[in-house]
Amino acid sequence: xxxxxxxxxxxxxxxxxxxxxxxxxxxxxQLKAKRQYQEVLRKASLGMGRIKELKHLLKLTVHxxxxxxxxxxxxxxxxxxxSGRFVLRAVKSIDPQIQFQNGLLADSSLxxxxxxxxxxxxxxxxxxxxxDDYALxxxxxxxxxxxxxxxxxxxxxxxIAVIGLGNKLNRTKYSHDDLMMFSILANQIGLAIENAQFxxxxxxxxxxxxxxxxxxTIGTMVDGISxxxxxxxxxxxxxTGDALDVLRTKKWGDTPVDMKNFxxxxxxxxxxxxxxxxxxxxxxxxxxxxxxxxxxxxxHIELKKLLETSLEMLKFKIKLDTxxxxxxxxxxNPKIYGNYTQLQEVFFNVMDNAYDAMMQRKNFLNEExxxxxxxxxxxxxxxxxxxxFRDNGMGVRKEHARQLFTPFFTTKLSSSKKGTGLGLFVIRxxxxxxxxxxxxxxxxxxxxxxxxxxxxxxxxxxxxxxx
Amino acid sequence: MAKLLVVDDESDIREFAKRFFGRRGVDVVTAxxxxxxxxxxxxHRPDLxxxxxxMEGMDGISALEELRTSxxxxxxxxxxxxxxxxxxxxxxxNNIQAYIHKPLVLEELEKVVxxxxxx
Numbered sequence: 368x369x370x371x372x373x374x375x376x377x378x379x380x381x382x383x384x385x386x387x388x389x390x391x392x393x394x395x396x397q398l399k400a401k402r403q404y405q406e407v408l409r410k411a412s413l414g415m416g417r418i419k420e421l422k423h424l425l426k427l428t429v430h431x432x433x434x435x436x437x438x439x440x441x442x443x444x445x446x447x448x449x450s451g452r453f454v455l456r457a458v459k460s461i462d463p464q465i466q467f468q469n470g471l472l473a474d475s476s477l478x479x480x481x482x483x484x485x486x487x488x489x490x491x492x493x494x495x496x497x498x499d500d501y502a503l504x505x506x507x508x509x510x511x512x513x514x515x516x517x518x519x520x521x522x523x524x525x526x527i528a529v530i531g532l533g534n535k536l537n538r539t540k541y542s543h544d545d546l547m548m549f550s551i552l553a554n555q556i557g558l559a560i561e562n563a564q565f566x567x568x569x570x571x572x573x574x575x576x577x578x579x580x581x582x583x584t585i586g587t588m589v590d591g592i593s594x595x596x597x598x599x600x601x602x603x604x605x606x607t608g609d610a611l612d613v614l615r616t617k618k619w620g621d622t623p624v625d626m627k628n629f630x631x632x633x634x635x636x637x638x639x640x641x642x643x644x645x646x647x648x649x650x651x652x653x654x655x656x657x658x659x660x661x662x663x664x665x666x667h668i669e670l671k672k673l674l675e676t677s678l679e680m681l682k683f684k685i686k687l688d689t690x691x692x693x694x695x696x697x698x699x700n701p702k703i704y705g706n707y708t709q710l711q712e713v714f715f716n717v718m719d720n721a722y723d724a725m726m727q728r729k730n731f732l733n734e735e736x737x738x739x740x741x742x743x744x745x746x747x748x749x750x751x752x753x754x755x756f757r758d759n760g761m762g763v764r765k766e767h768a769r770q771l772f773t774p775f776f777t778t779k780l781s782s783s784k785k786g787t788g789l790g791l792f793v794i795r796x797x798x799x800x801x802x803x804x805x806x807x808x809x810x811x812x813x814x815x816x817x818x819x820x821x822x823x824x825x826x827x828x829x830x831x832x833x834x
Numbered sequence: 835m836a837k838l839l840v841v842d843d844e845s846d847i848r849e850f851a852k853r854f855f856g857r858r859g860v861d862v863v864t865a866x867x868x869x870x871x872x873x874x875x876x877x878h879r880p881d882l883x884x885x886x887x888x889m890e891g892m893d894g895i896s897a898l899e900e901l902r903t904s905x906x907x908x909x910x911x912x913x914x915x916x917x918x919x920x921x922x923x924x925x926x927x928n929n930i931q932a933y934i935h936k937p938l939v940l941e942e943l944e945k946v947v948x949x950x951x952x953x
Contacts, residue, residue, distance in 0.1 A: 594888065597915045600937035602846040608940025609850045616857060641939060721871040 388473040407435035408552050419566040425457035433459045439533030444471050446527050468512055477508035481519045487546045518549045520557030528560050593651045604644045611637045661783035667702045677714035695744040701752050702820045709797045717756050717818050724760025752822045759815040836951040837861045839880035841871040843889040853912025879940050883951050886913045902928045909950055
């Protein structure tokens with residue numbers, strides 16, 4: 368009996384030992400796997416800082432995370448200032464059927480929760496077991512993304528991106544250690560995103576500067592080209608006029624009828640040619656006026672005349688007959704002290720912007736019966752001239768309004784009319800720095816904008832010329 | 835016979851101005867810059883000068899100023915591209931008869947030139 372009991376004890380001990388051994392081995396395997404993926408993530412995060420292209424960086428991020436952590440899917444949402452949302456920029460999923468949300472709103476429960484806690488959100492954590500309203504809202508938001516866990520990427524207390532994760536392929540839960548590891552990784556990714564964004568922005572500004580410089584070079588060339596064009600047109604005018612003169616001064620009394628008809632046709636063509644030469648001359652004159660950057664000629668300018676010539680300039684660029692223009696000139700028609708060419712450039716640009724905004728509204732909103740209208744009003748009070756330009760164009764979103772005068776900022780969408788983003792910046796420079804005036808802008812999105820330019824009627828010595 | 839001096843650095847302008855006004859019985863002499871214009875004024879004593887502003891060599895404004903400084907009051911009409919206010923002002927100070935803007939319609943030039951020649 369004792370022997371029998373001894374055998375049983377040995378067998379049981381053996382089973383127990385095997386069990387403990389297997390358990391330890393499993394744990395050690397798990398630990399090994401964990402270390403392995405942590406090592407992959409660590410190495411990847413170190414390399415991320417060196418990637419300068421944001422698109423490439425985010426693609427690599429979702430690839431590495433899905434492969435190393437072995438999850439169903441991984442998505443990256445990056446903060447987009449203009450739209451006020453976190454926009455989906457990269458995603459990798461083993462199930463192509465999963466539909467990911469394009470953007471996460473800044474005021475959603477999920478984002479606000481992350482901003483408040485600065486911690487990853489995990490659907491399996493204890494706080495979600497309460498099933499209160501708050502937890503249910505968060506769960507709903509997570510399901511909408513969709514994500515099982517969301518990792519925040521913070522830079523200087525600023526949430527710049529969030530990373531969404533699916534379930535682990537082996538269906539185990541995320542441990543506390545996992546989430547801690549992810550936090551560190553997410554912040555590394557955040558740094559890399561900021562780095563890439565900074566690099567892209569710098570590159571964009573550099574490209575814009577080169578373009579602006581090119582435009583400036585073309586501007587200086589226009590002066591010389593216009594003069595040459597004018598001389599050519601002048602000679603053509605002379606030659607055409609002389610040819611017409613020959614036809615008209617010769618006596619054609621006994622010429623056969625068909626020859627007379629031929630002469631009449633020649634005369635008709637030469638008259639048409641002459642008209643075109645004249646129009647070409649007007650066009651080059653307009654170009655010349657526009658290109659001339661005169662930094663010294665400050666004079667007393669009749670405001671009405673200035674505005675009218677700016678409108679004339681605009682005719683060369685756009686079809687003004689498609690727009691209703693209403694002008695309300697103040698009876699005093701005050702004179703201002705300034706640089707004619709610079710101010711003409713300002714008014715031309717303001718009206719050109721208004722035109723673009725109205726065309727944008729016409730094309731995007733497609734409203735029935737929409738008719739573009741510009742109203743130009745001048746008023747005079749307290750030694751200041753106020754010039755209002757009102758349009759019923761697309762207007763500007765509230766969140767964009769404060770950025771409008773920043774160089775290189777543009778909301779002009781269509782590629783053919785995409786602005787350089789320099790127009791309003793230059794306008795402000797000319798009005799505020801060169802003419803001691805100021806610019807006010809107000810706008811209602813989808814309704815229209817008002818630009819107010821205030822210019823002082825000041826003593827000449829107070830003006831500091833030069834852009 | 836009325837005499838017109840055409841000053842322009844463009845040979846086409848000189849040639850066709852000569853043809854056009856020649857048909858109207860005007861004696862046309864030409865010069866290609868400001869310096870040769872001043873010489874031509876002394877040697878040909880024209881009744882009227884049609885003077886271009888922008889030219890290679892001595893420009894129209896310098897020639898006009900030198901002419902007036904020497905006390906010569908020959909009638910001058912200026913041909914202008916799109917000169918700056920300073921240049922226009924300099925021309926105005928020196929007693930000119932008229933401006934002609936480039937590019938011109940010959941009939942309009944004819945009116946101005948014949949009016950000045952017949953005065």
